[in-house]
Amino acid sequence: MKKHRKILTTSFLCLSLTMGYSCELKPKNGNATIIAQAVAPIAENTKSNTVKIALLLDTSNSMDGLINQAKSQLWDIVNEFTHAKCGNDGRPELQIAIYQYGNDDLSSREGYIQQVLNFSSDLDEISEKLFSLRTNGGEEYCGEVIQTSLRQLEWGKNPDNLKMIFIAGNEPFTQGKLNYKDAASNAKEKDIIINTIYCGNYQQGVQSDWKSGALLTGGEYMAIDHNREIVHIKTPYDDVILKLNTKLNGTYISYGALGISKMEMQTSQDNNAMELEEAVAVKRAVSKSSRLYNNKNWDLVDAYEDKDFDVNGIKESELPEVLQGKSKKEIASYIESKKIERKKIQKEIQDLHAKRETYIVTNAKDNSSGELENAMLRAIKKQAKVKNYNWE
Structure with a gap:
């Protein structure tokens, strides 16, 4: 072949x-x-x-x-x-x-x-x-x-x-x-x-x-x-990063026609990485805590960061159930709370990633x-x- x-x-x-x-x-x-x-x-x-x-x-x-x-x-x-x-x-x-x-x-x-x-x-x-x-x-x-x-x-x-x-x-x-x-x-x-x-x-x-x-x-x-x-090197920080990744997913607020399917895709790609190897899932989690992982076309937290985004322009039917029936002020407050939570989790992952990299350098092998x-x-x-x- x-x-x-x-x-x-x-x-x-x-x-x-x-x-x-x-x-x-x-x-x-x-x-x-x-x-x-x-x-x-x-x-x-x-x-x-x-x-x-x-x-x-x-x-x-x-x-x-x-x-x-x-x-x-x-x-x-x-x-x-x-x-x-x-x-x-x-x-x-x-x-x-x-x-x-x-x-x-x-x-x-x-x-x-x-x-x-x-x-x-x-x-x-x-x-x-x-x-x-x-x-x-x-x-x-x-x-x-x-x-x-x-x-x-x-x-x-x-x-x-x-x-x-x-x-x-x-x-x-x-x-x-x-x-x-x-x-x-x-x-x-x-x-x-x-x-x-x-x-x-x-x-x-x-x-x-x-x-x-x-x-x-x-x-x-x-x-x-x-x-x-x-050969992927397992580190003492992997399990913690994976747990934080689960929490990170919980900060996403889907909206619009793409919302539900995109959240499902996020989970399925987590699973794909895990099926390859746990270390790969850890690396993906690190990527998700970076600036390169932006989902403003379906996630309200990322969209809220865009200066041109107006949350008041979102139809109630395009919001997740947790926000339907809420006032605009309550919606904005909810998004802000998830934003703060996400930044905290992302920082934790990045801090652990730095320690993980140091550990890998110390224990690296020729085929790592x-x-x-x-x-x-x-x-x-x-x-x-x-x-x-x-x-x-």
Whole structure:
């Protein structure tokens, strides 16, 4: 069987990497969180920095070990980029899109390519889509999937934004009717960097043009050992963080048409992480306590932080039962109480996370970090410097 599932791993890394944002050198106003739906493109916000990352994942045949590694490392990368900031101390926004290619279950008319997720900043949605991927044999057309993402996604024209493609696989980069060099040329015109991840021997990837595919746009070529097993270190702080995560979920107040389904998604992604390994669930909990986990499109506490949000504009039928029949003052007071509770829990998690990291460094082993994670972070940080990024 082919090793394309390695690609999935890569995708996860890429997702996290996306969390590193591009920065404007001059301060600009505007801090609105971008919420994307899988079915519609997001209008460009020219007043705030945004990192746009498209993950192009080969889902032909099986590579469960790599996929699981990617799923678990997603939260490592998210947590790494929690502290990313621009030169003007701004905090950029993150959007991630996901494509799968090379799967026999996909339409041959579309070149065995499918958009799984349009640009989105919803971490739960990104996680859900990654967990939904299934592998099957097929033809892998790298040039065509790159060109498809260039054509279908709204990349925008803001020169301050960081725009990146991460494509992963292990078949020759030259397959398909569309020449990858033409796709790379089109990407360069749009100021989009293509990074390639070959799952296998470094030299073999070079010989099959994966390195060439990256260098044409100034991107990074990486080769990884997808079979490397990651050993997660259990710490004395894990159980406490997981209990705090349960309390954290209790601070969310759903509203609108998306409310109930999004709360269910939050829980299901907690469960997905836990099924992989307890340590992964802990890392996800840490991500949920960061600024990158924002759900203002369905949670009243996050929405309340938005200066343009007016709680009085919410219909009573769109409120949870606990707030129906309450006065506007009572609703505002309830939201404020949950806001205070959430901030307290998030701080507790972050404090424990710092202690946990110290414990892990002290007890780390050679295989306690993933090759995908390391490779992606190196590429992201290198390219982010051009956009004036730095890490606290």
